[in-house]
Amino acid sequence: MxxxxxxxxxxxxxxxxxxxxxxxxxxxxxxxxxxxxxxxxxxxxxxxxxxxxxxxxxxxxxxxxxxxxxxxxxxxxxxxxxxxxxxxxxxxxxxxxxxxxxxxxxxxxxxxxxxxxxxxxxxxxxxxxxxxxxxxxxxxxxxxxxxxxxxxxxxMRFSPPYLALRQIVERGEIGEVAQMGAQKSYKLGPRPEWMKKHSSYGGTIPYIGIHMVDLMRFTSGRELVEAASFQSRIGHPEMADMENVTSTLFRLDNGGIATLRMDYLRPETAPTHGDDRLRLAGTEGVAEYQEATGVTLVTGKSKPRRIVDLPPKQSxxxxxxxxxxxxxKPALTLEDIWRANEICFAAREAAERHSIVKT
Missing domain, CATH: 3.40.50.720 (NAD(P)-binding Rossmann-like Domain)
Structure with a gap:
């Protein structure tokens, strides 16, 4: 790639x-x-x-x-x-x-x-x-x-914050991306019965992890080539097979590392349903996004700042x-779609086998 x-x-x-x-x-x-x-x-x-x-x-x-x-x-x-x-x-x-x-x-x-x-x-x-x-x-x-x-x-790849992260990387502002850290944290709330059975749910990694897998590839330009994962359900016995905590470590195509942590543990008192975060660390700087702080950038040539001029949202x-x-030409290609699914299956398989799996 x-x-x-x-x-x-x-x-x-x-x-x-x-x-x-x-x-x-x-x-x-x-x-x-x-x-x-x-x-x-x-x-x-x-x-x-x-x-x-x-x-x-x-x-x-x-x-x-x-x-x-x-x-x-x-x-x-x-x-x-x-x-x-x-x-x-x-x-x-x-x-x-x-x-x-x-x-x-x-x-x-x-x-x-x-x-x-x-x-x-x-x-x-x-x-x-x-x-x-x-x-x-x-x-x-x-x-x-x-x-x-x-x-x-x-x-999510059509949203202004992630379009901005992509542009930052494209302009070379943080150099070569060497590490990524991604998070998805959701309120559990009521869930349909199909999510409580592995045979109809398929797992939390492919269900919500696929968003961040796509965003990591989209914003960084890197490929995820190997995965090691853990997944579990802690508490909430009514959720049966549905994992509420997962963590995956990916190796990047340039030898770098990416981590993806996910949970359904966000308190109901939180102001939003989800808490999504993505941090890109490169050889010349760091760019990240979370809703609480917006898109921020710090490089060897500039002090930390918030990026307020974001690209327009697309559909x-x-x-x-x-x-x-x-x-x-579509912004989301068939290759992107196949890879997002394949990588998530590999990450889930890594958790099930307790081994490192090539994606």
Whole structure:
């Protein structure tokens, strides 16, 4: 890989959705009318629904979810007349569609993605794409076979703070990135039953770790080549198989090191649902982001300072549409998607085997 830069909670997701809407400064025009549907309304569906008012050529025509009431509620603002199904296979057979957004539970996602690909529909899916390597291998083969486009809901790389970190590295302000430290800490809150079983959840590392794995690659330009991990559930017996603490140590392609720690231990009294942090230490300086302090930078040539002039927020869904229908190079490539899934599976495997695993 070149050393240059490579191309949960409803409250948080509502904020993300609103930001996604605001990110579209002008309507994106497409060659014709695009008919979309949703499968499973749980997840980052706001990334798809939020920008719709600024997408005059996109129409949400149908939604499928196990709960018809949940489906109706989720799309009421976007299109109260959207047809509602409780079986996505029936929807795929009856509706004339161009693109499908897929959320729902982790364990059911791969089958839904594959069904859409076999119908030759473009797909933007929640993460991870599946809970086993074999799931992603089948999806990869189907994308190639059917000649359709696929994206995955990793919206954090489109957020101003992480775009700013990427720009800092691109400009060479901190030199070569040698170490990264990442954190995701969430409130536990009520969790659906599927998250309490490994067979339908797949693990905390692929479920939320995939965000930071993508961000570490995106901001630093480094590749994560080996992983050693630990994962556990401490307390909260009602959560059964769901790990609430994990830690992974990665080796970088240049010999550097990255760490990722995650937990579901953030107190309910905390002001925000999540506490995400990312620190990049390079040969000439350090750049980091956390919500409490914003983006900060210190180098051998400058005193510590907060970066207040951040890049504008972008929209993953708008970027995907622009790439599929207007030929623009996507900001999130298929290679990025495959690697994010593969690295997380390797990190989970490292925890299960108590060994170092190549990614």
């Amino acid at each position: 070149s050393h240059k830069i490579m191309a949960s909670n409803l409250t948080r997701r509502s904020f993300v959705a609103a930001s996604a809407t605001a990110a579209v400064a002008a309507p994106l025009r497409l060659p014709g009318k695009i008919r979309i549907a949703l499968i499973g309304v749980e997840g980052h569906m706001g990334e798809i629904l939020g920008p719709l008012p600024s997408l005059p050529d996109v129409e949400l025509v149908a939604t499928a979810d196990h709960s018809a009431a949940a489906a109706s509620k989720a799309v009421a603002k976007a299109n109260p007349n959207a047809r509602i199904y409780t079986d996505y296979r029936e929807m795929l057979d009856k509706e004339k569609l161009d693109l499908v957004g897929i959320g729902g539970s982790n364990g059911e996602r791969a089958a839904a993605v594959l069904a859409c690909l076999e119908h030759k529909l473009h797909v933007v899916a929640e993460k991870p794409l599946g809970i086993e390597r074999a799931d992603v291998d089948r999806i990869k083969a189907s994308v190639k076979k059917n000649g359709v486009h696929l994206s995955m809901l990793l919206p 993953l869904f708008v970027d995907f549409l622009d790439s599929v229908y207007n030929g623009k």
